[in-house]
Amino acid sequence: MAKPRSEEKRSAIMAAAVRVIAAQGLGAPTATIAQEAGVANGSLFTYFETKADLFNQLYLELKSELASVSLKGLPVTADLRKQMLHAWSRSMDWAVSNPGKRRALAQLGVSDEITPASREAGHKTMTGIAALLERSRAKGPMRQVPMGFIVAIMNAMGDATMDFMIHDPTHAKKHCKAGFDALWRMLA
């Protein structure tokens, strides 16, 4: 009964936000994001109530994209280590081929604009990987350590590995494997 919102515009704003945040950080003006998306600055606020709202939605979208990409094509019949390696490599590939998204996600992850609810929701998108991780450590030396701690360490190692792969792309493959081997040595 009225003009519907355009999914295209919404995602144009999201994509623009990724580019602008990657380049200028979270302090970037909403007007810049709107311009980059090719919409009037007022329009941004029909799709997102506030700047923080945009940030929270973007955080969730990137997080779940990363999570789903990691599990795509998982070799479910292979042994555990192969499955973990698959998920790990997929994450790293995503980071390397989407450096802007990776940068934006890293910034959003440490921002205090992101609500606890969003973090919680972001966590939920990772349950598939968490399950894999849980099985991996079940019989290893970290079997007594709280799962949250292990997730945090894996994320931290993933972050460090991504940074290094992006910073030194020539040996990206090597770094990816080195990061995974280190992780596996730690928990299995």
Place this chain on the structure above:
Amino acid sequence: MAKPRSEEKRSAIMAAAVRVIAAQGLGAPTATIAQEAGVANGSLFTYFETKADLFNQLYLELKSELASVSLKGLPVTADLRKQMLHAWSRSMDWAVSNPGKRRALAQLGVSDEITPASREAGHKTMTGIAALLERSRAKGPMRQVPMGFIVAIMNAMGDATMDFMIHDPTHAKKHCKAGFDALWRMLA
């Protein structure tokens, strides 16, 4: 030949900045920091040229405090693992007993206000620990991996461990040890 600057005031501003940044993030107004330090807001700018200058100096001060604390009382005659464990534990203790400084340092570390020069200088304060790390990995499975990557991973694991210790202080000791054991398994 004139009224000299007061070291007291300088450090009052630094300490105030730590508290305010921990509570409000890097977006906190300079006026709030000045007020918290008990000086006029104009005075902040006789001690620090710009807000970014304050941030950079604070980053360096915290980083070097952490580095020096880590090596204090290092048992230089003991075996390598004991030395690393000592440095690791010292870092973690510092983080737990100075949660504000830890929070502020974490925020500053990811800020784009921090110049490459400051990061470089911050790195230099860590050379003692880096040397320890270098010796630790020399004969282990990571002997081929670039040192920068190992430093990054250690920092990341340290960050994750600190977060977890602060978040769950009851079992802080246990988490500290679990973090170190994981690190050691990874590189030695």
Place this chain on the structure above:
DNA sequence: ATCAAGAGTGACTAGACAGTCAATTAAAAT
């Protein structure tokens, strides 16, 4: 065709905030 509802626009507003400056005060030098 006409209408209702709401998307789209961009100039505008209200508030915030880093950094300045004229006046004042305090220390050091002679």
Place this chain on the structure above:
DNA sequence: ATTTTAATTGACTGTCTAGTCACTCTTGAT
């Protein structure tokens, strides 16, 4: 004691930006 130099102060300014609003334009329904 006097002078000189710079610290100290807080009101002030210039700028920036999130969010609003009056108006126009589209769309779908009747």
